Amino acid sequence: MSTNGKRPRYEEDSDETEASTPSSNGSVRQPQSNSQGLPSRLEPTIFGIFPTSDFTKQVGDFLYQNIDREYVEIEAKLGRLIDTRTRERIQLDVACETIVSPQRRNLKFESNMTEAQHKHFNEILNNRVVATKPPYQGVPLEYKHIFETDRVYQRNNCKVRVTTNTKTGQIVNGGIVEKVRIAVLNVHSPNTYLDYRITVNSEKPVEMPTGQHVHERNKDRLSYTHQLFKVDLTQVKGPEKSRNVDGTMPPQDLSHELEVEFINPQILIEEKNKLTQQQHNRYVNIVENFLNNIRCLAKEAQIP
């Protein structure tokens, strides 16, 4: 992440893109000659179309191939892609955000960040909640604070997760699921301090498992919602441990996570189906919206 004094800060469009600036000639566009100056409106390309970004297309294809199931979960988590040989962040000879080849070996993803990074995300998200209250004209960012406990049971080859309200101990609505990972896509982002991973899971409701759980996570979560997505900023604690021999308490395992998740994946599946049937659809628009949300967050990651 080189910082160079000569790097400019670009304006970021708050809403409409430059290319769609309405013509000053009214509804009928006049052709503009290939003159020396900058035309008031640039056509998308010589072929008159905007090419779909290759990055977006690959993510779109990945989701297209994996989301079509009843109990699907689609999310993108911030974290770091680690080369398991060096235990350092991966080096790929690339200079921009890129999708890592699924064939890449010796790779793992750590969906974790420092407490200071987590605190910064908390601040900017809370600031945005405040900034989008009335009289703000757009869609507000809303949030709630959730305390939940996940307990994971091993059942045959599957994992069953039971989620309870930490305070009441009651199982939350839809809180018993068999969770299976369907597919992952790793994105390396050398110009931000965090990478991200897009994951498709199946979360099928099942009966309450018997026996003892094998794993426990206590989640202190701020869940922010906006249009199609929720942004979950979570501090995860492991179970309380036994006292040390000297009577002191060992530190609990602690991790900090941030993820962007489709609130209702069925919306994307419906657009996918329209795409398959060659009907007008907003599939790519939604995929880009998903990516732009995780990208805005990745850019905000502070130095660890």
Place this chain on the structure above:
Amino acid sequence: MSTNGKRPRYEEDSDETEASTPSSNGSVRQPQSNSQGLPSRLEPTIFGIFPTSDFTKQVGDFLYQNIDREYVEIEAKLGRLIDTRTRERIQLDVACETIVSPQRRNLKFESNMTEAQHKHFNEILNNRVVATKPPYQGVPLEYKHIFETDRVYQRNNCKVRVTTNTKTGQIVNGGIVEKVRIAVLNVHSPNTYLDYRITVNSEKPVEMPTGQHVHERNKDRLSYTHQLFKVDLTQVKGPEKSRNVDGTMPPQDLSHELEVEFINPQILIEEKNKLTQQQHNRYVNIVENFLNNIRCLAKEAQIP
């Protein structure tokens, strides 16, 4: 370049992006709640902005740092990035179009393609010329056929290029330049059959050099122009060679090139200056327009 039967073909916006679809409520947008369905309009992100694509930002920064000179040439050439150790196209463990790190070693760029690829580009560009004639409402793609000869002279440490009209032998307007490469940025595109390289050169007018030229290229070029760019599709022949001992003619060196070049780089420099002075500018818009043109062409590259 895996081809997978389950990959969909996305609609490509011919003009305005989905995000800028006008609200059906008229000029004042009503906030839309975070409901279950797909809102008629998706806000750019939870932060209300479109993040500049990291790819575009890196190219924008690269040009920002290199273009500010009087006799600048800015171009993107199609070709193949070759690993000089394997003499094959590079492998980078990435799954989408990406900028190669300037630190990458053992790399060279071949600005060449097969005759069949060249022929296909010729066809689609000619088709577009026809399609953009009246009554087409937009900006026409125009072209001319050029026969020119470049002769390169070595002068101290510099190369001087003298360009003549091949038929008349006359030096073309601005045809004597000292050409110096300022900087290059390599883009690997694993999902298309060709990569591309963005190059910034200085082409300073100089006096006619004396002595003998060291290199000659005969160019048969179709030069297509559209708004800010020209697309040069060129067949390059080396000089005629001496007859073989048996009286036959050896084949001439032949290469096929395609490049997208700023017709007037000063336009980008002016936008850069506005950016530096934090005035409203269209710098990023122009950089994306440049990239989208070379991308549309890269996508059209046929199997070699």
